[in-house]
Amino acid sequence: MNAQTANGGIFHSMAFVHLLLDRQWRIRSINRAGMAVLGYANAEDLVGKSLEMLVPPGQWDGKRLAAALKLLEQGQMPPAFAFDLQCRDGQTIPILWNLDQPAIEVGGESGILLLGFDATAIRHSQEAIALFQSVAENYSGSIVITDAQSHILYVNPAAQRIMGYPIGELFGRSMKDFRSDKTPVEVYHQLKDALARRELWKGEFINRRKDGELYVESKTIAAIQDENGEVQYYFAIGEDITQRQEYEKQIERLMMFDQLTGLPNLGAFQREIAAAQESARLGKQQIALLHIDFDDFKKTNRAIGSDAAEQVLTETAVRIKEILREHDVAARVAGDEFAILIGPGKSEVQADSIEIARRVLAAIRRPYLHAGQTITITASIGIARYPDAEGNDDLFGNAMNATLRAKNGGGNDIRVFEAAMASDENWRRELLQAIERNELVLYYQPQINLYSGAIVGVEALIRWQHPVRGLVPPSEFIPLAEEGNHIVEIGEWVLAEACRQMRAWQDGGLPPIKVAINLAARHFRQPTLPGSIALALTSQRLDPNLFEIEITESAMMLDMVAAVRNMGQLKELGVRIALDDFGTGYSSMAYLSRFPIDVVKIDQSFVRDITTNPANAAIAKATIAMSHKLGKKVLAEGVETLEQMTYLRRSECDEMQGYYFSRPVPAGEIARMLRQDRRIAAVPKSEAPARDTILLVDDETSILSALKRTLRREGYTILTAQSAKDGFALLAKEPVKLIVCDQHMSEMTGTQFLSQARMMYPETVRIVLSGFSEIATVTDAINKGAAYRFLTKPWNDEQLKEEIRGALRHWRELYGRERGSGRQSKLFRGGI
Incomplete structure (x- = not known):
């Protein structure tokens, strides 16, 4: 040719x-x-x-x-x-x-x-x-x-x-x-x-x-x-954005739906309410909101365990969905709280809502079965109607108020909101006197830089020092303040007191740190707010850059015009703005770029099981990555364990607060911490492990000992765990390259453990070790990418060593170059 x-x-x-x-x-x-x-x-x-x-x-x-x-x-x-x-x-x-x-x-x-x-x-x-x-x-x-x-x-x-x-x-x-x-x-x-x-x-x-x-x-x-x-x-220049678009869709779905029950979360539910209210307003119709809260569920949870409690919540969601009509909407709005939206419709809405509440109450009273155990629970239900209440907050508040009345009456009951419920004169009078008598106090929870380990700020949290009841938490009197229109007055007191304390600390020779205060939705909408903040800062001779306003997503969305106006004026003053409870409300990434937000706070509901729940870990990591791309800092709330703190640090979260470092404490305790330079140990942001680290997971001590003996002269760092829980804890703390896991464990199978590990720690190589050679198990593990190899017991020592070497070579081929270049490779990945 x-x-x-x-x-x-x-x-x-x-x-x-x-x-x-x-x-x-x-x-x-x-x-x-x-x-x-x-x-x-x-x-x-x-x-x-x-x-x-x-x-x-x-x-x-x-x-x-x-x-x-x-x-x-x-x-x-x-x-x-x-x-x-x-x-x-x-x-x-x-x-x-x-x-x-x-x-x-x-x-x-x-x-x-x-x-x-x-x-x-x-x-x-x-x-x-x-x-x-x-x-x-x-x-x-x-x-x-x-x-x-x-x-x-x-x-x-x-x-x-x-x-x-x-x-x-x-x-x-x-x-x-x-x-x-x-x-x-x-x-x-x-x-x-x-x-x-x-x-x-x-x-x-x-x-x-x-x-x-x-x-x-x-x-x-x-x-x-x-x-x-x-x-x-x-x-032409271009970028393949296929995976990015799919990832963003997944993240948006994760943030709009409760991962345990599959029901809409609070943010999605609030959108449904807003749309229904507008439709009802135009058609002069009614809607009803049912708020459902289990009775004494914390006590039940402790008695039955978390697995059984999760089954109860999941099965409750199924029972509720079976009761709903075509246009009704149900949501999980908090830990053991559900809500149902009924309407729009004419006068029959109230009767329908009561009938549905009765059926839900009966469904929840039916026994739940878990691992041969019978579980019986009850719930309290509050019902509120539109147009009796204007706006999401009022409708929810009224329904929750009715639920509280049902609980106070012994629980296992239904209450319909009545106007009289919102006028508890004794409580209002006491709260007003608390303001006048200076019974309100601020406690402060430290905020820690995750890399230096130092205290860089505090969040001011209000308490009521009641002369009879002692220290009353805000959850018990802030809703009352919102009902009685005292919330703005309380917010102004918090603003003035926080600024006074900042000046006192600085006059005492302490290093300047930022102070964050929370603002209620109604307070944040006030047109006089920027002027009040400017006056408070000026009167105490404070740097505005050290003052931070925390506002929730839902509060920000209630009045977009007021939010944009006040945020713009606050930024002109130099005040920092933090978006609180991110992920529990509307949770759209678009809001991060639309508003002048400095700090994004990851809600503690995602942090609580961040080391064991792939969905929550994905949400946290995505929030951190997207926030950093937009030039925002990220702070994680509710950090209670070393494992949570280490995982967040490895995920490049900037700051944290929670019981792991300190509970909220009085101002004097903060001063002592600052003078003593109390901090957590500083750790580099990104560091490749000096030695190959292997995690061995098996619930049999003898197997772990035998594996360690086989590998002891190979020069590896060997970590061992006797349960999936301990394994996840070690993965959160240590830079593991290879996981070797037994297939048959009591908590979960090896392939289940490795599947979760793969989602949370993709830069690991994973091997399943089993005494059985089930073809289906092997195929499933390898097809899903959970396992690199499936080895059987008993093993040949030399063969096992060679498999381990091969797995670590595989790790280096996949991740070695990127890990070797350190944090810089992440910063500059993507070229021009």
Whole structure:
């Protein structure tokens, strides 16, 4: 077969230089475009000559070509390179080359294909060529250059990878060849119009790879014109955002639905209420809200254990859903609290709500079965109606107030909200007197920098020092203050007292630290709030950058106009703003970029089981990553254990607060902590483990001992755990590379443990060790990616050692380079 036949019409139709060479770099064929570029009329004038004769003196680099050919023979794509060609008239033309190997023979041996295009119009110096090469070859996104008819002239390695084609199958093809029918037609119209106006175009395509797989690519395309304004080339850069879009959808779903029951969470439920209220207002209809709270569930939880309690909650959600009609909505709004939205409808809404409440109460009273154990619980239900209450907060507050009355009456009952419930004059009078008599006090909980370990701030938390009842927590009197319209007055007191204490600490010679206060929704909406804060800070001579306002997502969303106004004014003052309880309310990532938020606080409900619950760990990690990308700091609330703290630190969370360091304490105790420089041990943000660390998990002590004996002289750091719980605790604290886990354990199977470990610690290699060789178990573990190997007991010591070595080699192949480059690799991953 000769070169002419092998390449056919495609060879000569290419719009760039196309050379077929033998192993001595002699020209065997050249396409017509190449002859035109070089100024030759007949191919015979070039065939048989060495390529070196066409290269200007001093530019020929045979060693470089040989090295590129060697890479090609090893199955790797060599990088593009540049050298000039000398035309027949003596002029030189800069050419950007790519090396390929056609499936033909030249003179009895495999040929070499050189593909190049005239780079004169794009690059005017050797330095520019080198710069373009370096940027394009190392850029993580795609770079594609086409001619004016959209035929491909150049693609970088990332573009080849994204499109799924080898370079030889891309040159000369139209970009239209890679379209799918999934991209809206208007996108192409917008692209065409923008390029016709010589404007930069940005947008997204849904294209198809060589293997048929669809992918989403974000593209920026610009036209390159000559001196006459005529388009010569199109230059496009892109990014494969398929996985990112899927990840964002998953995170949004995680944040809108309760992971245990599958019901909508509080944020999603509040959106349903807002929509229903608007519909009811327009149609002059009613809606009803049922608030359901288990009676003494904390006591029940302690008695039956967390697994049984979770089953009760899950089964309750199922029982509630079985009772709902088509348009009713149920949600899990807190730990053991559910809510149901009924309506909109006419006068029958109240009767319907009472009937549904009775059926729910009866369903909850039915015994629950767990592991042969019968569990009996009761609940209290409060009902509130719109238009008796305006707004989400009022409707929820009224329903919760009715629930509280049901509980106070002994529980296991239903109460409908009545206006009289909101007017408890005795409590209101006492609370008003508490303000006048200075019975309110502030306690402070330290906020810790997770890397230096030092106290960097405190959160001010209000308490009521009642003359009879003692120290009353805010959960018992703040709802009353909100009902009685005292919440703004209390908020103003907290503001003034926190500023007074900041001044007292600084006057006492203590280092300045930030102080954060919580604001209720009603207080935050006040137009006078920025002025009050400015006055309090000025009167105490305080730096606004050390003062922080915490506001919840739901409170911020209640009045968007007021939120934007007050946030803007507070930022002008220099005050910091923290978004509290992130993930429990609306939880849209868009709000982080829309509002001038400085700190995102991860709610303690996600932190509580962050080391064992993959969903909560994913939410926390995603929150940290997205917040950092937007320039926000992240603080985790409710950190109670070393494992939680270590996991958050390894996830690059900035700060924490919780009982692990300190409970909320009086101001004097904070002063003592600061004088003593009390802190947690500082740990580097990212550090590759010095030795290979292996975690062994087995509930049999003898097996763990035998494994340790087998591996003791291999130079590994060996960690052991006798339960899944202990295993997760060690994974949170230690940089483990390899996990070896027994398949048959009491808490969960080895494959279940490794599946969770894989989701939470993907940069680990995992081996299952079992006394049984169940084919289904082996297949399931490996197919799901939970296990790298499945080994059986008893083991051969030397074989086990070799499997361990192989697994660690596998770890180094996958993660060694990234780990070795440390934290910087994460910061600069993604190229330009």
